[in-house]
Amino acid sequence: MPEPHILAAILWALILAGAGGALTSIGPWYRNLKKPSWQPPDWLFGPAWTLILSSAAWAAILAWEGASSRSDQMIVIGLYAANFVFHFAWSPLFFALKRPDWALKESFFLWGSVVALCVGVLPYSALASALLVPYVLWVTFATYLNYTIVKLNGPFQSPASP
Template structure:
């Protein structure tokens, strides 16, 4: 396997498994008031699997052009920054039990996904489009996060 495939698969697996392991659907979460339009819990795993798979594929597609332009460090950096912001959301929401703090983190995640959409286009137009479901899902999740905060505030530190 080549570096871009290894990196892309590792990135997607770490974010998918990490997010899944940090998402504890327990009594606290079940007791939150949620909007009627929230998707069922079982949908989030498959949605993230598809979204992260498409984003990994986008990385692999961009690699040859980024390599030819001497911009592989920038491409890797875009994915690392996104990975950090992606990974932070679940512990803030589910482990610390602070949807309000997770909501503050969402714009950083959203901007990192938007950056992927914008910058990947210079190396591969299809790759840029492969990120669009990620941007749409994070946008939807941000609205859902905001509504959960609105319905359940104030939040206090978890004990």
């Protein structure tokens, strides 16, 4: 059986990927949004996130193994826990609540958590930090895409209560 930190990293990635997929509804509301011509095709987002989260999980393993003390390991856990929360929050805001404007505000917290991961793991593993660069770049791109969708479609309102 794999070491606990390896299982934790795999679970972190699987939960985020699974939740992101489950909470992303490409239905009529989304299809009717105006989107920029440079938006990648919808089918690309799943594979992109799979690669990014797999690399981030590998980075977590390397950072954990490079952390020489329990307090350093707790830093790694804290960075990944914060990122988990901010990553997990984006899809329900955008898709379930149909509030790209709220998702845009949240994306700055997500971006900050990814940058914190990239910088925070560097003392433990340069490779771990490098593995997180695509995550930073993709979230930067996704935030700009989110901004453009808000600009093209806003203002947004909360769905009416039943």
